[in-house]
Each structure stands twice: as structure tokens, then as C-alpha cells.
Amino acid sequence: MNKTDVLIIGAGPTGLFCAHQLGIIGLQCEIVDNLDKAGGQCIELYPDKPIYDIPAVPECTGEELTNNLLQQIKPFNVKFHLNERVEELKKVENRWHVKTSGNQQFDVAAIIIAGGVGSFEPRKFPVKECEKFEGSSLFYSIKDKTIFKDKTISIFGGGDSALDWAIELSNTSKVNLIHRRDGFSGAESSVQKVKELNDQGKLNLYTKYQMDSVNGDNQISTVKIKHDDGEIKELQSDYVLGFFGLIMQLGPILNWGLNINKKTVEVNTENFETNVNGIFAIGDICSYPGKLKLILSGFHEGALAARGCFKYAKPDEKLRFEFTTTSKAAQERLGVKK
Amino acid sequence: MAKITYYTHDSKTHTIHVQNGLTVMEGAVQNDIPGIDADCGGGMACATCHVYVKEDWLDKLPTKEDGEEDMLDMAYEPKQNSRLSCQLIVSDELDGLEVTIPEKQA
Numbered sequence: 001m002n003k004t005d006v007l008i009i010g011a012g013p014t015g016l017f018c019a020h021q022l023g024i025i026g027l028q029c030e031i032v033d034n035l036d037k038a039g040g041q042c043i044e045l046y047p048d049k050p051i052y053d054i055p056a057v058p059e060c061t062g063e064e065l066t067n068n069l070l071q072q073i074k075p076f077n078v079k080f081h082l083n084e085r086v087e088e089l090k091k092v093e094n095r096w097h098v099k100t101s102g103n104q105q106f107d108v109a110a111i112i113i114a115g116g117v118g119s120f121e122p123r124k125f126p127v128k129e130c131e132k133f134e135g136s137s138l139f140y141s142i143k144d145k146t147i148f149k150d151k152t153i154s155i156f157g158g159g160d161s162a163l164d165w166a167i168e169l170s171n172t173s174k175v176n177l178i179h180r181r182d183g184f185s186g187a188e189s190s191v192q193k194v195k196e197l198n199d200q201g202k203l204n205l206y207t208k209y210q211m212d213s214v215n216g217d218n219q220i221s222t223v224k225i226k227h228d229d230g231e232i233k234e235l236q237s238d239y240v241l242g243f244f245g246l247i248m249q250l251g252p253i254l255n256w257g258l259n260i261n262k263k264t265v266e267v268n269t270e271n272f273e274t275n276v277n278g279i280f281a282i283g284d285i286c287s288y289p290g291k292l293k294l295i296l297s298g299f300h301e302g303a304l305a306a307r308g309c310f311k312y313a314k315p316d317e318k319l320r321f322e323f324t325t326t327s328k329a330a331q332e333r334l335g336v337k338k
Numbered sequence: 339m340a341k342i343t344y345y346t347h348d349s350k351t352h353t354i355h356v357q358n359g360l361t362v363m364e365g366a367v368q369n370d371i372p373g374i375d376a377d378c379g380g381g382m383a384c385a386t387c388h389v390y391v392k393e394d395w396l397d398k399l400p401t402k403e404d405g406e407e408d409m410l411d412m413a414y415e416p417k418q419n420s421r422l423s424c425q426l427i428v429s430d431e432l433d434g435l436e437v438t439i440p441e442k443q444a
Contacts, residue, residue, distance in 0.1 A: 045384065
């Protein structure tokens with residue numbers, strides 16, 4: 001059991017800055033995120049796109065913003081739990097017990113949800129029968145590539161993941177690469193490589209096709225693909241892989257008894273607490289009259305939510321408002337006191 | 339101002355007047371028309387505002403910018419007449435536009 005003052009759910013910019021604000025007022029926190037790295041949408045959706053509306057930063061990319069925030073919270077030695085999704089919350093006396101998908105357990109005084117539009121999950125095939133094979137012969141990510149050796153794999157998608165895996169697996173497997181159009185969003189060099197492999201007969205490329213159905217008993221045996229003009233082809237396949245990027249899902253948050261309205265959590269604007277005492281929500285996931293989905297609003301919300309946590313974490317102490325320019329305590333926490 | 343008709347998956351028809359300068363996505367979101375999630379808020383980064391445009395409108399719409407087709411690769415059941423509604427900016431020329439919202443966005 002990890003015991004700390006506050007658990008932050010979501011390592012996007014809002015969650016990261018909130019960790020800073022908790023650190024400044026002397027509260028410990030740990031952060032859980034479903035992605036494999038910190039940064040949230042900034043890193044997953046637009047790492048290279050410039051952002052122009054961070055106060056006092058005329059221009060920076062999603063990646064730079066994330067790195068700067070990580071730098072800023074360094075003094076607080078915040079512990080990250082990546083690739084973990086929070087599944088269950090339980091109130092135990094005046095504390096919260098939290099369990100994640102990877103069976104990490106936390107004992108905390110308060111929880112701050114900074115979950116953006118939810119956790120990132122792979123986008124799935126629209127074809128219903130796919131569910132039946134998911135995890136056994138149909139995958140949206142690859143954990144163990146050795147299972148594909150000498151098998152026939154049908155890969156769907158046109159981005160870097162689809163192209164890279166098609167190229168790599170074509171060394172040891174028979175690969176079909178199926179994509180809905182002639183153009184690809186992946187790197188040009190990978191597109192060229194795939195076309196070469198197709199010309200050499202080392203891979204079969206099918207463009208302007210999409211999945212029509214998957215067939216088989218316990219394991220997939222064939223997959224049918226449909227051309228834009230309606231023609232259907234049946235491909236023998238042991239495995240099917242789909243790479244359609246990630247989608248954001250609210251997931252287990254829906255079951256925590258919070259007031260949820262249109263995929264957002266209702267909060268008060270005094271300290272961004274939800275209808276459940278000790279659970280706060282900040283950033284894109286919270287809603288209140290006048291809410292703006294801007295990173296700068298998330299920073300403000302995080303500063304207030306952090307202070308809102310204080311009474312739960314240290315019920316016998318009083319929080320004094322201080323500036324980092326003059327507060328000895330804050331400067332000690334930052335490790336800058338001379 | 340343009341009159342835009344949205345056909346939703348529950349077989350309902352929603353015809354609304356959308357102000358010039360807003361996007362077809364915003365027209366739906368502001369009028370509580372179900373089925374357009376617009377998770378990324380119009381940044382062409384999520385493909386959850388995907389719509390099917392009535393065929394005879396396809397040529398009259400602004401052409402796809404770089405990146406829209408890439409995002410449509412990620413959309414739920416993309417077709418020839420798929421567009422991201424966050425990229426369709428409303429003007430008088432779009433008066434009468436008809437779009438169908440897919441069964442779901444993910």
C-alpha cells in the first residue's frame with residue numbers, strides 16, 4: 001500500500017502543475033496515468049504542435065511544455081505510476097483506498113482527478129465479432145511478437161504503428177497490410193519500404209479495403225475485407241492486428257458516484273471539489289459555469305484544488321497563504337533556500 | 339447563417355441555423371445534437387466529430403487540409419464521404435448542408 005497525502009489521476013499539464021502546488025504547500029502526492037509517459041494530450045495528441053497561449057511563454061510545443069513542467073516539479077520527487085488506470089475507490093474512515101489496473105494500492109487523504117477527456121484506450125474495429133477474438137488472436141497492441149512467427153497476420157491501419165509492425169513482422173511471418181486509402185499517415189520512408197516489400201512479394205498490401213468480417217471458432221481463421229467498390233476478398237489469417245490510434249474513454253470514473261454531465265465532472269469553483277468530499281476534479285474533465293478548456297485554466301484550478309486538499313491531509317494544521325518569493329518554507333521545499 | 343441538417347443514429351432529423359464562422363461541429367455541440375463527441379475541441383486531433391456528408395455537397399465544401407485524411411483513418415467506419423465536422427466552417431455557401439452522424443465515434 002502506497003501511503004501519501006494526495007493521489008493525482010492524470011499526468012497531463014494540469015496534473016503536473018497541481019503536483020507543484022501541492023509540493024509548495026507541503027503536501028506529498030503521487031500520480032497515476034494510463035499512458036506510458038507524462039504529458040497527457042500534449043504528448044499523445046500534439047507533441048510537436050506549438051501552443052501559443054501559455055502565460056509568459058510566447059510559444060512552446062506540447063513536448064516542451066511537458067518537459068518544463070517535469071523540471072518544475074523535480075524538487076518534490078513526485079512518484080509516477082504509469083501504464084496504470086485507477087479502477088476502484090473505497091472510503092475507509094476518513095481516508096481513500098484506491099486500486100489500479102496493475103493492482104497498485106494507495107491510501108490517501110484526497111484524490112484529484114485531472115483526467116482530461118478520460119484515459120487513452122486503443123480504438124477498436126467496428127465489426128462486432130472482433131470482441132470475441134480480442135486478446136487471443138486479435139490485438140490492438142503487441143506485447144509478445146514471438147507468437148506471430150511463421151503465422152499469417154493481417155494488419156489494419158495506415159499510421160506508423162501499422163507500417164512499422166508490417167515491416168518488422170514481414171521478416172518472420174506472412175503479412176497482409178490493409179488500409180482504407182492509397183495515402184498513409186506514417187513516415188514516408190516506411191511507406192516506401194512497405195511498397196518495396198509488396199513489389200518483392202514479401203508482404204501483401206491491400207489499399208482501399210476495410211474489414212468486413214472476421215471468422216473462426218476459438219481462433220481467427222479468415223478475415224474478409226471489402227474494397228471501396230464493394231468487392232470482397234477473403235484472406236487466410238491466424239492473427240489480426242488493428243492500429244487506429246487512441247481514443248479517450250472516461251472509464252471507471254463513471255462509477256464513483258460523481259455528478260457527471262456530458263463526460264465532465266461537476267465541481268464548485270471555490271476549490272474544485274466534486275459532490276463527493278475529498279474528491280476534486282481539475283482541467284478538461286471538470287465543468288462549472290464559465291469553464292474554459294484551456295491549459296491555463298487547469299493551472300488555476302489545480303492551485304485551488306491543492307489548497308482544498310490541505311484540510312483532509314493535515315486536519316490539525318492551518319494553511320497560511322504565502323508567496324514563493326518570500327516564504328522560507330516554500331523555498332525549503334523547492335530546495336532553493338540560501 | 340446557414341441551415342444545416344444533422345441526421346442522428348436514432349433516425350432523428352435536427353435542422354438548425356448555425357452562425358457563419360462557427361464549425362459544423364460547434365453547431366451540433368451547442369445545440370445538444372447527440373453523437374458528436376469532439377473530444378479534442380476542434381484541434382483535428384481525435385476524429386470524434388466525424389460525419390458523413392450528403393454526396394452532392396462533397397464538391398462544394400472546402401477541401402481537406404493536410405492531416406484531416408490522416409485523422410479520418412482513425413475514425414469509426416470512415417467512408418468516401420467522411421469529413422471531420424470541426425474542419426467545416428459555416429458560411430452562407432453551406433446553407434442547406436446535410437450530414438449524417440455515425441452510429442458512434444469510437
